[in-house]
Amino acid sequence: MNDSTTREPSVPVASAAGGADVPKAYRYRSMERLLLPGTSAVALVSALMGGSLVVGMGLAIIGLLAFWLLTHSRLSAALITGYASTAAAWFLIGELDAGNSPGPGFWLQVVAAWAMAWACVEQLAAINTLSRFYQLLLNILIPLLFGLWLLILWELLTRGLNVPQVLLPSPSLIAERFTESTSILWADFQQTFLKAVLIGYALGCGSGFLVAVLIDRSPFLQRGLLPIGNLVSALPIVGVAPIMVMWFGFDWPSKAAVVVIMTFFPMLVNTVAGLSAAQPMQHDLMKTYAASYWQSLFKLRLPEALPFIFNALKINSTLAMIGAIVAEFFGTPTVGMGFRISTEVGRMNVDMVWAEIAVAALAGSLFYGAIALTERMLTFWHPSNRS
Amino acid sequence: MSKTPAKVGRAAAWLPVATVVFGILLLWYVFAVVLNLPWEKSVATRAGTSPAMMSMVENTMRQERPVLPAPHQVVEEIINTTVKKKITSKRSLVFHAGITLSSSMLGFAMGTLLGILLAIAIVYNRALNKSLMPWIIASQTIPILAIAPMIIVVLNAVGIQGLLPKAFISMYLSFFPVVVGMVKGLNSPDRSHVDLMHTYSASPFQTFFKLRLPTSLPYLFTSMKVAVAISLVGAIVAELPTGAVAGLGARLLAGSYYGQTIQIWSALVVASVLAALLVMIVDLLGRWVNRRMGLARNDNAAAGAH
CATH class of the missing domain: 1.10.3720.10 (MetI-like)
Structure with missing residues (x-):
């Protein structure tokens, strides 16, 4: 279990130890000793208990094969288990499509397929490759596989157990609803994200940044504003939403106003902290260059503050989405993501709600991803980005 | 998350904070007057009277449903609904x-x-x-x-x-x-x-x-x-x-x-x-x-x- 502390006793140690060509016998780690043989056993039992013979035998054989294979090549073991588990999942979903009612054999096969997928993730995570490209590929592939299996299990469980659609619709239903109502979703996205979130975000972050630069020359104001800014960051600011709706009306400006207030203080606090991040040595260097205040601000202190500023930008991206959507609970024109969610919940159209959530999740992640990417491009020089 | 730029004594630490808080309160009052004044004016024109500016400004401090309530109104409301109400009351x-x-x-x-x-x-x-x-x-x-x-x-x-x-x-x-x-x-x-x-x-x-x-x-x-x-x-x-x-x-x-x-x-x-x-x-x-x-x-x- 303690992988993080002990180094793996695998190939490099053996070859360095002596001239003998025979590699040391592979020592299975505790997890591996259980997982794949266990999968095979479960798959065998499932075939006996009325599950599909092909899936049961296939999983059992591939489990044992992979168990042997991983002593030679983790990658091929991972590939074969990944392929087999996905194929099995496909087959199991197909069985549900055909209208077969799932029995104990079916559920055992679900467990076996999932365990095999987990074994695949374990193997992939244990691979140590020297190439940065392949490591990056792995780091993307592993969470994707995990997410895919979350969806597969969700689909199998909701449909296999006949979970009422009002409680939790299956991913396939949500996807269907998504493709059917793209025009509504797009209109909501425009209203909430493109107008309220983006405009409010730009105004809030921009003004927070400007105020931070303006008070930069007054330590007195800084000492006064910083504790208050820190305090305000902890307050439930979304509560101003009803007030903003009263002041600015039902349309997007009131939502943008909430976003402005929510994003202002994190930006202010982080920028002020970032502007004091430069080292005394660097300040001295600027002095020896006879740099003016503005020169040293633009050439030294603002670049030094970038990691802090991007930290605020990232925090604010989430806050902005929350602020805009919550403000819509207090009144909107009949369009917008928050509006749609609260009305469709009332009508028990839960699949539509999930489609809307999917849009929000996608928009939120892409927004965050775009900021993170920009950060990497602009702060490539920072120690945390240089390995 | 952040540190004050320089280590300062206790007394010197709260002075800037107090100043900023005071400034915020002052701004709040100014905004309360500015935002609530239009209502007072419309009341005056509907009644056909033209009260002095000062009395209108005074009235902005005690409206029933102000656009922006003055701080003392909020404090009063909080005291009314906390100290002066029983805890079990729905209005507390x-x-x-x-x-x-x-x-x-x-x-x-x-x-x-x-x-x-x-x-x-x-x-x-x-x-x-x-x-x-x-x-x-x-x-x-x-x-x-x-x-x-x-x-x-x-x-x-x-x-x-x-x-x-x-x-x-x-x-x-x-x-x-x-x-x-x-x-x-x-x-x-x-x-x-x-x-x-x-x-x-x-x-x-x-x-x-x-x-x-x-x-x-x-x-x-x-x-x-x-x-x-x-x-x-x-x-x-x-x-x-x-x-x-x-x-x-x-x-x-x-x-x-x-x-x-x-x-x-x-x-x-x-x-x-x-x-x-x-x-x-x-x-x-x-x-x-x-x-x-x-x-x-x-x-x-x-x-x-x-």
């Missing part, structure tokens, strides 16, 4: 704050526990670290509060009512900072310390309880400060979509329905005071634990554990 803010507080505390406790357990699993299992961690981070880019109405309706359909649905939303919001902080904290022991435990041939359990867990405590408390504030936000927002009848969120909603601006502002102020108090309590608790463990000097080590 203490009663509403208590309801919101209890669900946010339940959610905070569950979230912290979940966060710690997840962090332990992530630290001890490399596959989990690689597969789950990206999703935990992605989970926070989803505006969870948007899902709040659905979670409440769905849990209602299963028969779960009362505190728990609201606590769930608080939990979802508060587990995240705890996971991130604890993963950092559990990984924070020096390599040499881990090696030392090895030379003692300590079991993984011993290493965990005697080294990793104690080292992670400062990180835990830093994350808990963020988590406790955010769990209160979760509880308040969770009260909005269901048309809850009690709680600070319900007060906000009712206030916005009936245009009772003073009620909205007083609920907001009480919520803010509550949040500040909670953060302070966790902070004090963290300092106390750190001092007992002799970690007080390393306070700054956890400062970056955001």
Whole structure:
């Protein structure tokens, strides 16, 4: 279990130890000793208990094969288990499509397929490759596989157990609803994200940044504003939403106003902290260059503050989405993501709600991803980005 | 998160803060006059009178439903609805704050526990670290509060009512900072310390309880400060979509329905005071634990554990 502390006793140690060509016998780690043989056993039992013979035998054989294979090549073991588990999942979903009612054999096969997928993730995570490209590929592939299996299990469980659609619709239903109502979703996205979130975000972050630069020359104001800014960051600011709706009306400006207030203080606090991040040595260097205040601000202190500023930008991206959507609970024109969610919940159209959530999740992640990417491009020089 | 630019004495520290607070109050009054004046003017023109400017300005301080209530009106309302009302009364803010507080505390406790357990699993299992961690981070880019109405309706359909649905939303919001902080904290022991435990041939359990867990405590408390504030936000927002009848969120909603601006502002102020108090309590608790463990000097080590 303690992988993080002990180094793996695998190939490099053996070859360095002596001239003998025979590699040391592979020592299975505790997890591996259980997982794949266990999968095979479960798959065998499932075939006996009325599950599909092909899936049961296939999983059992591939489990044992992979168990042997991983002593030679983790990658091929991972590939074969990944392929087999996905194929099995496909087959199991197909069985549900055909209208077969799932029995104990079916559920055992679900467990076996999932365990095999987990074994695949374990193997992939244990691979140590020297190439940065392949490591990056792995780091993307592993969470994707995990997410895919979350969806597969969700689909199998909701449909296999006949979970009422009002409680939790299956991913396939949500996807269907998504493709059917793209025009509504797009209109909501425009209203909430493109107008309220983006405009409010730009105004809030921009003004927070400007105020931070303006008070930069007054330590007195800084000492006064910083504790208050820190305090305000902890307050439930979304509560101003009803007030903003009263002041600015039902349309997007009131939502943008909430976003402005929510994003202002994190930006202010982080920028002020970032502007004091430069080292005394660097300040001295600027002095020896006879740099003016503005020169040293633009050439030294603002670049030094970038990691802090991007930290605020990232925090604010989430806050902005929350602020805009919550403000819509207090009144909107009949369009917008928050509006749609609260009305469709009332009508028990839960699949539509999930489609809307999917849009929000996608928009939120892409927004965050775009900021993170920009950060990497602009702060490539920072120690945390240089390995 | 930040340090004051220079180490200054106690007396010098509160002076700037007091000045800024005073400035904010002053601005508030100015805005109250500016925003409420149009109403006074329209009242005057409808009545056909033309009162002196000064009396109109005075009146802006005591409107029934001002656009922006003056600070003293809010304070008055808070005193009326806390000290002068019985706690059991439906109109007492203490009663509403208590309801919101209890669900946010339940959610905070569950979230912290979940966060710690997840962090332990992530630290001890490399596959989990690689597969789950990206999703935990992605989970926070989803505006969870948007899902709040659905979670409440769905849990209602299963028969779960009362505190728990609201606590769930608080939990979802508060587990995240705890996971991130604890993963950092559990990984924070020096390599040499881990090696030392090895030379003692300590079991993984011993290493965990005697080294990793104690080292992670400062990180835990830093994350808990963020988590406790955010769990209160979760509880308040969770009260909005269901048309809850009690709680600070319900007060906000009712206030916005009936245009009772003073009620909205007083609920907001009480919520803010509550949040500040909670953060302070966790902070004090963290300092106390750190001092007992002799970690007080390393306070700054956890400062970056955001």
